[in-house]
Amino acid sequence: EEQAGEERFNALIAEDSRIEPRDWMPEAYRKTLTRQMSQHAHSEIIGMQPEANWITRAPSLKRKAILMAKVQDEAGHGLYLYSGTETLGTPRDVLNDQLMSGKAKYSSIFNYPARSWADMGAIGWLVDGAAIANQVPLCRASYGPYGRAMVRICKEESFHQRQGFEILLELANGTAAQKKMAQDAVNNFYAPSLMMFGPPDGDSPNSVQSTAWKIKRFSNDELRQRFVGMIVEQVKILGLTLPDDELRFDEETGTWLHKELDWTEFKAVIAGSGPCNSQRLQRRRDAHNEGAWVREAAAAYAAKMARKTE
Ligand code: FAQ
Numbered sequence: 001e002e003q004a005g006e007e008r009f010n011a012l013i014a015e016d017s018r019i020e021p022r023d024w025m026p027e028a029y030r031k032t033l034t035r036q037m038s039q040h041a042h043s044e045i046i047g048m049q050p051e052a053n054w055i056t057r058a059p060s061l062k063r064k065a066i067l068m069a070k071v072q073d074e075a076g077h078g079l080y081l082y083s084g085t086e087t088l089g090t091p092r093d094v095l096n097d098q099l100m101s102g103k104a105k106y107s108s109i110f111n112y113p114a115r116s117w118a119d120m121g122a123i124g125w126l127v128d129g130a131a132i133a134n135q136v137p138l139c140r141a142s143y144g145p146y147g148r149a150m151v152r153i154c155k156e157e158s159f160h161q162r163q164g165f166e167i168l169l170e171l172a173n174g175t176a177a178q179k180k181m182a183q184d185a186v187n188n189f190y191a192p193s194l195m196m197f198g199p200p201d202g203d204s205p206n207s208v209q210s211t212a213w214k215i216k217r218f219s220n221d222e223l224r225q226r227f228v229g230m231i232v233e234q235v236k237i238l239g240l241t242l243p244d245d246e247l248r249f250d251e252e253t254g255t256w257l258h259k260e261l262d263w264t265e266f267k268a269v270i271a272g273s274g275p276c277n278s279q280r281l282q283r284r285r286d287a288h289n290e291g292a293w294v295r296e297a298a299a300a301y302a303a304k305m306a307r308k309t310e
Pocket of ligand 1: 039040041044047048074105128134197207
């Protein structure tokens, strides 16, 4: 039976069909998807923090309402992704404990502080932009629940990116001080957003297998280059610059070349010593503890309703 399952799995992957939760799958496929999808869910949840911190300080009622909607969308993305991950067999409590204990990774980018209103613009434009570039190909990931979750998430991310771009556009066309604030935000988030795509291909241990299983459709470096090619045009419309003297299109290889990124910093940030790691985790633990009464009340209510229908 195991052999029939494996043959069917291989055939589904070969013909570009989807693997569904009840299908037989290799344990390593289940494990790597649980890893990637839960890291992705954790990123959405931790990613709420830098932006939620700005809701009270957004410069107008309209900006507050937009930012609140965006932060709420991120919560929704986290919830779909946890549900998707649960279909692989690991319950949400376990995933949540892995995040709160610091055992699980989440995206490096959310360990950098959001220091100004312009940073909200740069996060929307660059961070959501990088997220889209990485996630559009994931809509075709071989695992059904992941690919389907990505479709809706990518639609919402596109709106997020536009709101970030629009914040920067307005600041860039504002006073000299506002334009400087916008440029400073772009300078700060440029390199960290390029690092979101993961280590260079030669140093990416999961890539070969994930590509063979059609979870990944493009390599980390391919997606990073595609992203640079997009923002190099968009930054012109903003009237700002990217902090990269080495950025150029290489006619010979047909690729964008960018400056060397600081992979020592990247490793330190994912190992837990970025500027905001401990603050982000502490905030998550506090929120979880403060929300205990909500979970208890919901469970009590569900039990009461179940008794009523008996
Ligand atoms: N940060 O072998 P690879 C968002 C780890 S967008 C931290 O290349 P893989 C939207 C990697 O896990 C952000 N860790 O790994 C939003 C692995 O460690 P492990 C979330 C990283 O999986 C916007 C090790 O390094 N998006 O949230 C990072 O083949 C605004 C070796 O790397 C996703 O998660 C990193 N940047 O490729 C929300 C997308 N890069 O697990 C709020 C889905 C690598 O072996 C506000 N994930 N690592 O211990 C992916 O596409 C892939 O997992 C990659 C990494 C491309 C991130």
